[in-house]
Amino acid sequence: MKILVTGGCGYIGSHTVVDLLNDGLEVVIVDNLVNSKRDVLEKIKKITGKCVTFYEYDLCDMEKLDSIFKKESISAVIHFAGLKAVGESVSIPLKYYQNNLTGTINLLLCMQKYNVKKIIFSSSATVYGNPKTLPIKEDFPLSTTNPYGTTKLMIETILKDLYQSDNSFDIAILRYFNPIGAHKSGLLGEDPNGIPNNLMPYIVKVATGKLPVLNIFGADYKTVDGTGVRDYIHVLDLSYGHMLALKNKKTGLKIYNLGTGKGTSVLELVTMFETVNKVKINKKIVGRREGDIDACYASCSLAERELGFKCRYTLEDMCLDSYNYVKNNN
Numbered sequence: 001m002k003i004l005v006t007g008g009c010g011y012i013g014s015h016t017v018v019d020l021l022n023d024g025l026e027v028v029i030v031d032n033l034v035n036s037k038r039d040v041l042e043k044i045k046k047i048t049g050k051c052v053t054f055y056e057y058d059l060c061d062m063e064k065l066d067s068i069f070k071k072e073s074i075s076a077v078i079h080f081a082g083l084k085a086v087g088e089s090v091s092i093p094l095k096y097y098q099n100n101l102t103g104t105i106n107l108l109l110c111m112q113k114y115n116v117k118k119i120i121f122s123s124s125a126t127v128y129g130n131p132k133t134l135p136i137k138e139d140f141p142l143s144t145t146n147p148y149g150t151t152k153l154m155i156e157t158i159l160k161d162l163y164q165s166d167n168s169f170d171i172a173i174l175r176y177f178n179p180i181g182a183h184k185s186g187l188l189g190e191d192p193n194g195i196p197n198n199l200m201p202y203i204v205k206v207a208t209g210k211l212p213v214l215n216i217f218g219a220d221y222k223t224v225d226g227t228g229v230r231d232y233i234h235v236l237d238l239s240y241g242h243m244l245a246l247k248n249k250k251t252g253l254k255i256y257n258l259g260t261g262k263g264t265s266v267l268e269l270v271t272m273f274e275t276v277n278k279v280k281i282n283k284k285i286v287g288r289r290e291g292d293i294d295a296c297y298a299s300c301s302l303a304e305r306e307l308g309f310k311c312r313y314t315l316e317d318m319c320l321d322s323y324n325y326v327k328n329n330n
């Protein structure tokens with residue numbers, strides 16, 4: 001069975017490719033490397049002892065994408081490719097709509113043309129907007145607060161419409177909460193350039209001296225200690241969720257939250273990071289960031305019931321593995 005992984009050189013994609021290869025599946029990656037590096041392919045080979053077929057193509061280039069489907073006998077697609085920086089999506093929304101929507105529509109057109117009917121799509125908890133109650137269930141109302149989130153919601157709508165028109169499609173929409181952590185080998189992980197958008201890469205940059213201080217955006221939220229609460233999930237558990245979705249025998253259009261179901265505040269995460277890694281994080285409370293919400297954590301009972309999904313890694317693992325990756329790659 002050959003799986004096409006779009007964005008397979010990226011953070012979550014690369015971990016999933018390792019799991020697919022370890023499971024004996026063949027993998028084809030398409031990635032334009034806009035937010036990743038080619039050396040990830042070598043690292044995947046080092047971990048698994050196996051090679052993948054790689055195409056450095058942009059999903060927006062329909063002719064090139066079509067050529068992959070023509071050449072390879074693809075059985076299923078895991079679709080990670082997309083731009084993902086919330087702040088950037090506010091400054092350059094058209095780029096986000098063009099990249100994320102055109103890329104996805106091209107992909108779905110190819111799937112239709114070559115009769116590939118199974119797709120797993122990377123959605124996000126951002127589609128729940130500002131939830132009125134917690135934990136968040138899949139049937140909660142949907143809304144977005146930025147163009148990035150809107151692309152995710154639009155793609156979900158496109159997938160629902162496609163399924164409505166042809167219910168031989170088998171579609172899993174996975175709504176990720178906050179992936180952190182890294183591969184145990186220290187070879188794969190996340191280390192964005194510049195000032196990171198997300199908390200864990202920011203903490204790690206302060207720990208390694210690349211940034212002087214961790215700005216904590218707001219300490220007056222209605223939470224346990226005033227700082228924002230999120231549901232952090234180890235990237236290896238997230239990747240495992242994709243394996244389960246791929247193997248799920250129940251067909252149709254399915255939507256699952258992938259998180260741990262536990263909320264952790266910014267200060268709790270920083271304290272855990274300091275304790276397990278024995279480092280001090282210089283931090284400063286600053287004003288709230290526009291659009292941030294008090295708290296967000298998942299109900300994962302649907303994924304648990306239907307996929308058998310259960311997280312295997314703790315917050316401690318997430319803190320250890322995130323730091324280990326960056327120390328290994330500096």
Ligand SMILES: NC(=O)c1ccc[n+]([C@@H]2O[C@H](COP(=O)([O-])OP(=O)(O)OC[C@H]3O[C@@H](n4cnc5c(N)ncnc54)[C@H](O)[C@@H]3O)[C@@H](O)[C@H]2O)c1
Pocket residue numbers: 006007008009010011012013030031032033034035036057058059060079080081082083084099103122123124125176177178179198
């Ligand atoms: N990391 C998170 O916090 C998070 C949370 C929720 C959802 N997601 C979604 O999960 C997916 C994977 O996220 P990630 O953290 O691994 O991101 P990432 O940026 O590390 O990986 C995305 C990959 O897609 C590639 N890509 C982007 N546009 C492309 C295009 N037009 N053609 C070909 N390749 C293209 C990039 O080069 C990159 O390698 C994304 O769709 C993201 O929106 C991520």
